[in-house]
Amino acid sequence: MNNRVTELFNIKYPIIQAGMIWNSGWRLAAASSNSGILGLIGAGSMYPDVLREHIQKCKAATDKPFGVNVPMLYPNIQEIMDIIVEEEVKIVFTSAGNPKTWTKWLQDKGITVVHVVSSVKFALKAQEAGVDAVVAEGFEAGGHNGRDETTTLTLIPMVKEQLQIPLIAAGGIATGKAMLACMVLGADGVQVGSRFVASEESSAHQAFKQVVVDAKEGDTQLTLKELAPVRLIKNKFFIEIQELYKTSPTPEQLIKLLGRARAKRGMFEGDLENGELEIGQISGLIHDVKPVAEIVEDIIAEFENMKKWVSTI
Numbered sequence: 001m002n003n004r005v006t007e008l009f010n011i012k013y014p015i016i017q018a019g020m021i022w023n024s025g026w027r028l029a030a031a032s033s034n035s036g037i038l039g040l041i042g043a044g045s046m047y048p049d050v051l052r053e054h055i056q057k058c059k060a061a062t063d064k065p066f067g068v069n070v071p072m073l074y075p076n077i078q079e080i081m082d083i084i085v086e087e088e089v090k091i092v093f094t095s096a097g098n099p100k101t102w103t104k105w106l107q108d109k110g111i112t113v114v115h116v117v118s119s120v121k122f123a124l125k126a127q128e129a130g131v132d133a134v135v136a137e138g139f140e141a142g143g144h145n146g147r148d149e150t151t152t153l154t155l156i157p158m159v160k161e162q163l164q165i166p167l168i169a170a171g172g173i174a175t176g177k178a179m180l181a182c183m184v185l186g187a188d189g190v191q192v193g194s195r196f197v198a199s200e201e202s203s204a205h206q207a208f209k210q211v212v213v214d215a216k217e218g219d220t221q222l223t224l225k226e227l228a229p230v231r232l233i234k235n236k237f238f239i240e241i242q243e244l245y246k247t248s249p250t251p252e253q254l255i256k257l258l259g260r261a262r263a264k265r266g267m268f269e270g271d272l273e274n275g276e277l278e279i280g281q282i283s284g285l286i287h288d289v290k291p292v293a294e295i296v297e298d299i300i301a302e303f304e305n306m307k308k309w310v311s312t313i
């Protein structure tokens with residue numbers, strides 16, 4: 001398969017394994033890259049020295065291209081970017097911030113830069129900032145999300161109508177059928193998150209992986225829009241947030257309830273009641289934990305079958 005995304009990253013299939021805090025360390029990224037897609041280390045949950053260690057381990061585990069996802073909302077961002085340059089990482093996916101801040105700085109050092117957005121407006125801003133490609137992420141996606149609630153099915157064709165640079169679709173994609181649908185809508189490739197949480201190589205706690213496998217339609221919801229909108233499993237912590245909402249809380253009260261390290265507690269340490277469990281709506285279609293190589297094989301086999309099937313309708 002050859003297109004603008006496979007060429008941009010020098011990969012076999014136009015699929016990106018999403019950067020995901022507490023889930024995407026070097027094991028997941030290396031396994032993804034070794035399976036012919038682009039693996040990303042999620043820097044969002046890593047102190048700078050931990051990130052350096054993950055990059056070094058990933059380099060030792062694969063000779064294929066891989067990248068680092070950097071949510072730009074952390075105070076030590078300069079240190080993170082310096083490590084990425086020192087360790088000669090060639091691909092960076094930025095998210096949660098202004099693409100103007102780092103794009104040129106990284107590109108001047110020979111790094112390919114992709115920015116994640118959830119609206120047409122921000123896709124065009126990213127293009128204007130000079131990024132090499134855009135990930136457009138729909139409302140159904142796991143993790144932090146946009147406020148506008150635009151779904152992947154509507155976002156991708158609307159971004160495509162105006163964007164010239166390569167477009168990567170994200171949100172609700174876990175199968176070859178969904179990948180094909182997104183490419184028909186105008187995407188050059190897809191970014192897959194939730195499906196890879198339930199992989200053998202993800203660093204999610206076993207108990208969280210089981211929650212993903214057990215999740216059904218309607219088990220997740222977007223919340224905390226006043227702080228940073230995030231899609232969560234409706235567990236005890238989620239219900240506490242909903243209860244607090246009934247009292248018309250101030251942002252400070254929400255921040256207090258959120259406290260510290262909730263995401264780590266839930267997804268990495270397996271505290272299913274008090275932790276923050278980030279996952280996408282597509283978890284309702286994920287029924288098993290598998291090795292990354294099998295997940296990729298399944299997606300590609302179904303994608304090819306569906307291409308043939310489409311010509312018969």
Ligand SMILES: Cc1cc2nc3c(=O)[nH]c(=O)nc-3n(C[C@H](O)[C@H](O)[C@H](O)COP(=O)(O)O)c2cc1C
Binds near residue numbers: 044170194
């Ligand atoms: C557990 C989890 C953690 C995530 N963490 C990040 C992150 O650190 N940075 C980021 O840009 N996106 C993050 N995301 C969003 C993913 O990168 C990706 O765009 C999204 O999962 C795609 O939708 P899907 O989950 O329906 O496949 C996260 C998603 C999940 C499920």
